[in-house]
Amino acid sequence: MRAWLMSSYEGVEKLYLGDVPDPQPGPDQVLLRVRCAALNPADAFLAQGMYPVKPPLPHVLGRDGVGEVLAVGAGVATARVGQTVGILRGPTGIEAWGTFAEKAVVPAANIVRIPQGWSLEETAGAPLVFLTAWQALTQWSEPAAPPRPGSVLLVTGASGGVGTASVLLGKSMDQCVVALSRSAAKGVKLKDLGADFVLN
Numbered sequence: 001m002r003a004w005l006m007s008s009y010e011g012v013e014k015l016y017l018g019d020v021p022d023p024q025p026g027p028d029q030v031l032l033r034v035r036c037a038a039l040n041p042a043d044a045f046l047a048q049g050m051y052p053v054k055p056p057l058p059h060v061l062g063r064d065g066v067g068e069v070l071a072v073g074a075g076v077a078t079a080r081v082g083q084t085v086g087i088l089r090g091p092t093g094i095e096a097w098g099t100f101a102e103k104a105v106v107p108a109a110n111i112v113r114i115p116q117g118w119s120l121e122e123t124a125g126a127p128l129v130f131l132t133a134w135q136a137l138t139q140w141s142e143p144a145a146p147p148r149p150g151s152v153l154l155v156t157g158a159s160g161g162v163g164t165a166s167v168l169l170g171k172s173m174d175q176c177v178v179a180l181s182r183s184a185a186k187g188v189k190l191k192d193l194g195a196d197f198v199l200n
């Protein structure tokens with residue numbers, strides 16, 4: 001298969017298209033034909049060696065994506081060949097080769113159905129940043145409490161991946177969203193996304 005290969009930690013600009021053997025699914029894994037893959041800032045950090053994990057080289061980046069199930073490994077009962085599924089976190093693109101390739105092997109535990117009404121592009125682009133924002137908004141330990149409806153939510157870096165997800169989730173939770181951006185043009189987009197206030 002063709003894959004965007006990373007053979008140094010010099011950034012995504014140094015990725016190159018190469019041919020590698022097709023991956024095979026092991027037990028509890030599925031083989032996907034990648035339909036859409038998303039470039040996340042986390043991928044770009046990893047490519048510069050600025051991520052907690054440094055996989056052996058060559059590596060294939062890509063943590064987010066959508067693909068068609070081509071084959072399933074032993075013990076997989078939750079996916080069938082021909083299904084189109086999304087990827088929900090897991091080792092893909094970090095410890096294992098990722099979605100910047102024609103095919104990717106993903107743990108069956110990390111695949112999900114495409115939510116009704118979602119495009120393939122949306123399903124490929126949303127998981128990592130939305131799960132991160134969801135954790136920040138909901139997973140607080142005692143004695144702190146997660147923000148309630150009506151709380152003021154201050155989103156720094158609001159125009160980025162996690163930021164825009166936080167703005168959208170915060171509004172869906174009826175919070176008053178204050179979004180920060182250094183850019184007037186991005187500020188206009190943040191208002192369009194529903195931010196109540198945008199500050200530079």
Ligand SMILES: NC(=O)c1ccc[n+]([C@@H]2O[C@H](COP(=O)([O-])OP(=O)(O)OC[C@H]3O[C@@H](n4cnc5c(N)ncnc54)[C@H](OP(=O)(O)O)[C@@H]3O)[C@@H](O)[C@H]2O)c1
Nearest residue numbers: 040041042128129132157159160161162163181182183186
């Ligand atoms: N992406 C993920 O899935 C993920 C997962 C876990 C943790 N994180 C962490 O979450 C944070 C945001 O990640 P991201 O992926 O959303 O990044 P991102 O898409 O690059 O967005 C970061 C935003 O921060 C703002 N920014 C950049 N440099 C700045 C500076 N010097 N001063 C003020 N604002 C600045 C920019 O907004 P303006 O240009 O509009 O000011 C930019 O849009 C990072 O710390 C990342 O490590 C990300």
